[in-house]
Amino acid sequence: MRHLLSTRDLTRDQAIEILDTADRMAEVGQQSVKKLPALRGRTVVNLFFEDSTRTRISFESAAKRLSADVINFSAKGSSVSKGESLKDTAQTLMAMDADAVVIRHGTSGAPQRLATAGWIDAAVLNAGDGKHEHPTQALLDAMTLRQHRAALAGEETTGTGLDGMHVVIVGDILHSRVARSNMWLLTTLGARVTFVAPPTLMPVGVEHWPADVVFDLDTALARDPDAVMLLRVQRERMHAAFFPSEAEYARLWGLTPERLAALDAAGATTAIMHPGPMNRGLEISSAAADSPRSTVLRQVSNGVAVRMACLYLLLTGAR
């Protein structure tokens, strides 16, 4: 594995290796000295063309726990906002001897362009590109799902996939890189994915995807999924006529207290996941976000472990 650009490209073996490595990295986080010398002397650049404090600090802390040097490059206030090209920005970073570039970009394909255009020879990690992919988010979600099932079954996670699990992903599928990355990865690992959204927020072409598509959230929840993942809804979508009002969205596609109560009444073991940041009261009620089913904070801590694993595997040439 030279770059991590998408989960669509990952084989099952590669994905499980990353998850197993992430489990070991998580153990480092439990120790009093949370640091490994693995990437000492290596330089990781966080190249963020889009604001995302959460993802950036997750990558930053992952790199630092592996003893790498970290350069944070935010497009805001830099030469990028003055019109410098992606190529020139990337080559500038290479001149500073970056070993890996973690790139977050507002447009689909920018990380792949960086990896394949011949401008640089560093490893490229996609930290989210447009509406395309967000592979480390999907990996941390898979790690969380693996833990969820192992905890219920009283088994180890090592070496396992997600075979037979059923995950319902709800929200703005059309614009979501998280939905795409999860669909490819979870199905590669043997899980079944159901997408739930208003039809306006489903992409044309969705019928080619390895996912079930339903428009009614209650129908999906009645199938006793192992997890339901709520996607953040951008409030500006309402103004582009994707749905009539926030209240209607919340009523039809939000994880309301009533839907949470229905899960409880059915005795379901469904976990509640959210990639954050949450719009409480819109796609997820506070009751759901704060319930014992919620894995939101576990997802955050798993994020650091997964990103450690990816950086480690890419930079140590372990593969």
Place this chain on the structure above:
Amino acid sequence: MNTQNVESSGSHPDTGRWLIKGADLLGEKRVDILVVDGVIAAIDAEITDAEVTTVDAAGQIALPGLVDIHTHLREPGREDAETVETGTRAAAKGGYTAVFAMANSNPVADTAGVVEQVWGLGRDSGWTQVQPVGAVTVGLEGKQLSEIGAMAESRAQVRVFSDDGKCVHDPLLMRRALEYVKTFDGVVAQHSQEPRLTEGAQMNEGAVSADLGLTGWPAVAEESIIARDVLLAQHVGSRVHICHLSTKGSVELVRGAKERGIDVTAEATPHHLLLTDELVRTFDPVYKVNPPLRTDDDVQALRAAVADGTIDVVGTDHAPHPTEDKECEWTCAAMGMTGLETALSVVQHTLVDTGAVTWRDVARIMSATPARIGRLEGQGRPLEVGEPANIVLFDPAAETLVDPENHESKGRNSPYRGLTLPGAVRATFFAGHPVVLGGTLMRPHPAAGGR
């Protein structure tokens, strides 16, 4: 009338006597062609003449000089992308003896002054005939008709009007334009793109756009405009030309319109006859074009439509861009591909070698019909005695490895880079003068420049 017709009909005594030996006329019979002072003087199985320069054309198809109904020469305004000089050199190299230069220059070709400037630059270049297209609306803004009459009556004698790059989306304005150009036997060439349905559009909307998370350019945005425009053309009794038709649904609409007797003509580009949106998976902006590359279903429908005459012409939509406008992220990149120097090879590959059309059909779709749509006299004429000597000699047995670095166009944005395509242009006679011989660019027409 039009002074340039004197040039293209070739009455210049200084282009000499040329004997094309053993050419395969429209792929049908082996002939010798004698060219004297810009005119085809004789066509026969065997011509002997001592006073000539002989061109060995054994195995080469003789076609009438190609006419591109859809070229972007970028001058004035974007001389960093292309100039009339470099664009016409590319045209000659590709076998074209005339190109229609689209109006989206800067300033826009929406006045007599700009179209005469472009026309004059073409005449001075001497590589190919440049026939300007006039904008339908001022500044391509879709608000007010441009000075169509003044452009029609100018020295450029404009007959094709187009806001290409933008759609004349206001239905009332489109109706008026269709009506108004009848004064001059003109035609509106429509870039069919419903703007609201394509806001922020990056690629064909379908399975691939779903995967890539790029905003889709749905087929219906093209088809809804075509449906509207053929109905408008029928209502006001005008003719309308559909630029770069790209979808199966568009083919069906045009086919239906023709069956109802509507005066509509349609064009397909070489790239829409060969490439599909699967290439966008590379995120390489060389594949970014408007309308976007579609699916294989659409490609096959377009090929069938050229074969059955539903699509009348192949136009290149040659759209050169400077490297920096393509060497970036997909969404930042400019839309467009070069095409003049590869068009005939792509047509051989997609249409002739597949058995969809004959070489005689190629002469129709790449020369005669585009000239007729654009009312361009002296071009697109049959290869017959007494006709202007606009001739291309094309070796269908050759293979060409496409290397844009070797192209005459300034644009390096060829989507065929690295592909081996069949065929090669060996010679282009423009008004009796070989601007290309032995596959090499020679000298411009001696009548060019200084006038």
